[in-house]
Amino acid sequence: MMWIRSVLVLFTSLALAQETRPPVISPEVQPDRRVTFRLSAPSASKVTVTGEFARGSQDMQKDAAGVWSITVGPLEPEIYHYNFGVDGLRIIDPGNARVKTGSTPSTLASILEVPAPSASFYDGQPVPHGDVRLHWYPSKTTGSLRRLAVYTPPGYDQGASTRYPVLYLLHGANADDMAWTNLGRANLILDNLLAAHKSKPFIVVMPFGYGVPPGETNNTQMFGKDLIDDVIPFIQSRYRAYSDREHRALVGLSMGGGQALTIGLERLDLFSYVGGFSSGLRPADFAQTFANVVKKPDEVNAKLKLLWVGCGREDGAFAASQKFSEFLKANNVKHTFRETSGAHTWMVWRRYLNEVAPQLF
Amino acid sequence: MMWIRSVLVLFTSLALAQETRPPVISPEVQPDRRVTFRLSAPSASKVTVTGEFARGSQDMQKDAAGVWSITVGPLEPEIYHYNFGVDGLRIIDPGNARVKTGSTPSTLASILEVPAPSASFYDGQPVPHGDVRLHWYPSKTTGSLRRLAVYTPPGYDQGASTRYPVLYLLHGANADDMAWTNLGRANLILDNLLAAHKSKPFIVVMPFGYGVPPGETNNTQMFGKDLIDDVIPFIQSRYRAYSDREHRALVGLSMGGGQALTIGLERLDLFSYVGGFSSGLRPADFAQTFANVVKKPDEVNAKLKLLWVGCGREDGAFAASQKFSEFLKANNVKHTFRETSGAHTWMVWRRYLNEVAPQLF
Numbered sequence A, B: 001m002m003w004i005r006s007v008l009v010l011f012t013s014l015a016l017a018q019e020t021r022p023p024v025i026s027p028e029v030q031p032d033r034r035v036t037f038r039l040s041a042p043s044a045s046k047v048t049v050t051g052e053f054a055r056g057s058q059d060m061q062k063d064a065a066g067v068w069s070i071t072v073g074p075l076e077p078e079i080y081h082y083n084f085g086v087d088g089l090r091i092i093d094p095g096n097a098r099v100k101t102g103s104t105p106s107t108l109a110s111i112l113e114v115p116a117p118s119a120s121f122y123d124g125q126p127v128p129h130g131d132v133r134l135h136w137y138p139s140k141t142t143g144s145l146r147r148l149a150v151y152t153p154p155g156y157d158q159g160a161s162t163r164y165p166v167l168y169l170l171h172g173a174n175a176d177d178m179a180w181t182n183l184g185r186a187n188l189i190l191d192n193l194l195a196a197h198k199s200k201p202f203i204v205v206m207p208f209g210y211g212v213p214p215g216e217t218n219n220t221q222m223f224g225k226d227l228i229d230d231v232i233p234f235i236q237s238r239y240r241a242y243s244d245r246e247h248r249a250l251v252g253l254s255m256g257g258g259q260a261l262t263i264g265l266e267r268l269d270l271f272s273y274v275g276g277f278s279s280g281l282r283p284a285d286f287a288q289t290f291a292n293v294v295k296k297p298d299e300v301n302a303k304l305k306l307l308w309v310g311c312g313r314e315d316g317a318f319a320a321s322q323k324f325s326e327f328l329k330a331n332n333v334k335h336t337f338r339e340t341s342g343a344h345t346w347m348v349w350r351r352y353l354n355e356v357a358p359q360l361f
Helices: A002-007 A011-018 A186-195 A219-238 A255-266 A283-289 A291-295 A297-303 A318-330 A346-359 B002-007 B011-018 B186-195 B219-238 B255-266 B283-289 B291-295 B297-303 B318-330 B346-359
Strands: A035-040 A047-051 A057-059 A067-072 A078-086 A089-091 A109-114 A131-139 A144-152 A166-170 A203-206 A248-253 A273-277 A306-312 A336-340 B035-040 B047-051 B057-059 B067-072 B078-086 B089-091 B109-114 B131-139 B144-152 B166-170 B203-206 B248-253 B273-277 B306-312 B336-340
Touching (some): A047 A067, A057 A067, A131 B186, A144 A186, A144 A219, A166 A219, A186 A203, A186 A346, A186 B131, A219 A255, A248 A255, A248 A346, A255 A291, A273 A346, A283 A291, A283 A318, A291 A297, A306 A318, A306 A346, A318 A336, A336 A346, B035 B078, B047 B067, B078 B346, B131 B219, B144 B186, B166 B219, B166 B255, B186 B203, B186 B346, B203 B219, B219 B255, B248 B255, B273 B346, B283 B318, B291 B297, B306 B318, B306 B346, B318 B336
Parallel strands (some): A273 A306, A306 A336, B166 B203, B166 B248, B248 B273, B273 B306, B306 B336
Antiparallel strands (some): A035 A067, A047 A078, A078 A089, A131 A144, A131 B131, A144 A203, B035 B067, B047 B057, B047 B078, B078 B089, B144 B203
């Protein structure tokens, strides 16, 4: 403690003194939806911006004060992610407080929100709001304390005897249990659907999708074990959740889409709605992974109330989803294949949740 | 939508292609608690690291591959924040997924955790765990939808008739409603205290401390109005919380310490425990801000069960806290003035919460 004390003398004032240049405003969204990005970096030779609002990276221009800037757009109202490149170093915008975080550093990006003239389906609106509850639960599967997030619909605490269906909603690679809330706006999307009487009230469970450290193999199996042996029992013990398969759905995006399709179709004793958004799938593995599904398509078709496979045409994962749909079709497994515009982005996944939620339960 | 579609073609593959250099590992915590930071920036002329583990910034050294690095320590087991400086540009560590975020960009930093040989008081341990619930509530005061976080102690959902005291716990400038959870580990600290029978079970409400945009004036007044007219009624309507002053505490850090002392001592009809950690206070304002307190110290002393003022000696805010203690003493207001080691950091505030929580209720 003595050591810490001695080195921390006046850290506050040192931290303030470190900021020697005046802060710049970035990003600045103008009324016409053009957006200006700025970065103060007088010593840099090349500064670029790369974001979901444009293809590739774009060079920024330096002014006499060493502030680099670029104005893009007008942009469609949306929530975009972007990064700066400073002489090849990929960074977030140091002028922007809103950061996309996750479980690995490759996911770090800044968040740009271009508001729509009227509220979007993912915006907080003056309607009743559900809650998001964070739980720290001991996982027998991983031998560690893990966190999961749970959305409860408006009125959950008031209806002491009401039971609810449960959607298990999985995130993608490099993300975490808060991604569907912070980036996917799942809670606000469902609040808005409920207020418009477009979907039924249900609980949404958003677990952490890694059962082994990111990048290691065997994750779908280990995560599936955590989901089934740890997460579902925890939810059944803590929430007024129906416990039958008719009231349980499993949906995920990207890595989580692959998990949802793999685990969900294998465990039709537990789930009756299954969906994959921009799913992480390997066509070479279809025959083995889904062997039990194609063995008895009539039973699968009878049990599944919804099998939803969606992907954007500009997504690198599109071909795999398309091939999965063809594989299902060739094996007489009923499903919805939803081909849309869009790439491998949260813009697409927010819209998919908004489209799929009304089809559940 | 057509426009978005056209520009997003194969964004995924573009994003991957952007990472041209192999990733470096940073920070790397060695078994002897020395820590190596690394940054790949071949074009940079000067790279530094500035963190709560050392005074001032330290130069990093470049190797032949353009990777800058420095090894520091051994460090005391703690959770530290740090930034890199790249030719004067202050950035977070792009190799570290753990980011300190908040309501303004000045707070952005990377998080370094040096684990202790046995669990620290703020570590998740195999004990019963409370939950953290996020609520979106409409604030009449600000005319907007705001978010707040609520810690419920283990067993809250099981004890359907138990009522709980409430601690309102305020964050500092540039932070947000998740800071006491993400950075302060309030939930894990209280879980551990409860498991050790060192504190009573109580609810903790962590609101968003800005009533006006950061940096504008009048914030304490506007935040106080939101707290009293919006947050407290919301909590009373949603939680099994005692509604009398004997079961309510108001504690905050830095800006929130100033808010807690200002609002709490003015509203002894609502609060009976008041505390400020490293409080943002202006000695020139004491006589005016606390006029009602010094007018009738006997009544204040009779009502207050705890008035706790703490600050680290290496904190730029130390003199103000010390003067506040002298001001209280001169006016015969009973209080605890806790002078400790430490600066204006979460290391201090975690310890203060761990020390104050057992004194509540």
